[in-house]
Amino acid sequence: MKINKHKLIFKDGTEFEGKSFGANKSISGEVVFATGMVGYPEALTDPSFRGQILVLTFPIVGNYGVPSKDKWESDHIQVAGLIVSTYNDTPSHHDSEKSLSEWLKEEGIPALEVKDTRAITEKLRDGGAMLGKIMAGNNKINFEDPNTRNLSREVSTKEIKTYGEGKYTIVVIDCGEKRNMVRRLLARGIKVVVVPFDTDVMKLDFKFDAVLISNGPGDPTKVKETIANVKKIIVKKIPTLGICLGNQILALAMGGSTYKLKFGHRSQNQPCVLSGTNKCYLTTQNHGFAVKKIPKGFKEWFYNANDNTNEGIIHEKLPFMSVQFHPESAPGPVDTDWVFDYFLKKAGIKK
Numbered sequence: 034m035k036i037n038k039h040k041l042i043f044k045d046g047t048e049f050e051g052k053s054f055g056a057n058k059s060i061s062g063e064v065v066f067a068t069g070m071v072g073y074p075e076a077l078t079d080p081s082f083r084g085q086i087l088v089l090t091f092p093i094v095g096n097y098g099v100p101s102k103d104k105w106e107s108d109h110i111q112v113a114g115l116i117v118s119t120y121n122d123t124p125s126h127h128d129s130e131k132s133l134s135e136w137l138k139e140e141g142i143p144a145l146e147v148k149d150t151r152a153i154t155e156k157l158r159d160g161g162a163m164l165g166k167i168m169a170g171n172n173k174i175n176f177e178d179p180n181t182r183n184l185s186r187e188v189s190t191k192e193i194k195t196y197g198e199g200k201y202t203i204v205v206i207d208c209g210e211k212r213n214m215v216r217r218l219l220a221r222g223i224k225v226v227v228v229p230f231d232t233d234v235m236k237l238d239f240k241f242d243a244v245l246i247s248n249g250p251g252d253p254t255k256v257k258e259t260i261a262n263v264k265k266i267i268v269k270k271i272p273t274l275g276i277c278l279g280n281q282i283l284a285l286a287m288g289g290s291t292y293k294l295k296f297g298h299r300s301q302n303q304p305c306v307l308s309g310t311n312k313c314y315l316t317t318q319n320h321g322f323a324v325k326k327i328p329k330g331f332k333e334w335f336y337n338a339n340d341n342t343n344e345g346i347i348h349e350k351l352p353f354m355s356v357q358f359h360p361e362s363a364p365g366p367v368d369t370d371w372v373f374d375y376f377l378k379k380a381g382i383k384k
Contacts (some may be wrong), residue, residue: 038150043163043164049149051147052145052146053087059143059166059169059307061176062113062165065086077111079248086114089117089150092120097124116150123243137218143210157223160245164247179187184255185251189229189230193226199223201226201382203224203382204227204237204347205247206228206247207227208247214276242380246355248278253285254359277319277357284331287330289325297322298320303316317359317363326371330349331347345357
């Protein structure tokens, strides 16, 4: 395999030279890091990474190839670019259909092998997530902040999609949903209807029993249509569960506030404590923003054991709740899969 020399350049001028194993193109985005040891196919197809150059801290990537599309979290790779320490071009796994390099090139995603990913990660931890670009030769490109855009609009479904059958129906507002959310609901015998991010759910022409606000990329304050529509759902007291971006959207819809984290939470081992208990769960996370002010009528449901940031809110009386982490995992621990069951019970939905 021919390997070309490219560069990762930060907005402050810092440069890292690397070997290309992806598409031969220049891109810009927000540089972030994730510390998961496994699950790069799921991570790369997670819409929450839209517009970001992802640095994986695990030293060897590509060793188990790329599985079939039905195991991805969306229809295609979502990251703007990929940085790894060591790329393995000879994958070995019974589910592998192609190499990571082949996949990246097919989808037009640049990727670099930069030996000192530790230095990049330390830079991001000290300075926070920052803008950067992957430069391929003389193909120049300007720095661009993806958080200035409504990224949910870019990744959301453009049409209503229905999955499964069942006595109960849950509407998923797709702000960038991971497919495993739908899989986990289907596994519980629920009919799932996925709708675009800006859908006024109250105008749908079919009966439904609850709403799930999905995860998604970027700044939650940019998703104004969803925030406005969630307010209508809450007024009608329809059971609502938010996940990741959905946690922030629910908080904003009810009068709370959000803020940008220094370098975000992107890993499969974030410890979350159930408020008021000594129970701590390992969780998968992927977000750069968090809830600051908890809205009136709600209380903190979970908090992060590392930095005490909010990891979920729950209404004191009504079936409205949300979590900042990913109970559906994919990849990651399944410690919090019970959150789906808890919500269904509170919503009066029997499996």
